[in-house]
Amino acid sequence: MTHRTDLAQPDEALRRAREDLPVxxxxxxxxxxxxxxxxxxxxxxxxxxGLAFATAGANVLAQYPGAVRDVALLRALAALVALNDDSLTQGVTGGEYALRLRLAAKAV
Known part of the structure; x- marks a missing residue:
């Protein structure tokens, strides 16, 4: 049986690890x-x-000053352009695209 606290520890570890990443x-x-x-x-x-970006932007970027938010958003969008694919028109699943985003995150 999995308890709520069992899930909270890995989630907290992941959150802390991501804090060290670029915005x-x-x-x-x-x-x-x-x-x-x-x-x-x-x-x-x-x-x-678009909705995911808006929600993530509100959650992640809100804690940073405007200049940091602007640069981070430009870099994130540049990483998307660097993916240079037409996967959204090809019917890629959310799970597949999430993997691509995580790979793109390594480049920013």
Missing amino acids: AAQLLHAVADLISDHQPEQALTTTAL
Whole structure:
């Protein structure tokens, strides 16, 4: 039987590990978490990706000054462009795209 505290420790360790990442990487990981947590086997839409970015941005970027937010957002978007794929028009699932975002986060 898994208890709530059993899940909290790994989640807390992951949160702490991500704090050391660049802010843009934190943002990309947060977006990846959101799209992989909600129906990861379904095809990802641009609307769902946009909502995930808006939610992750509000959660992650809100704690930083404006200049940091601006640079982080530009770097995260550049990482998306660097993916240079048309996977959203190819029916990629949220889980697959989340993996791509986590890979892109390593480059920022």
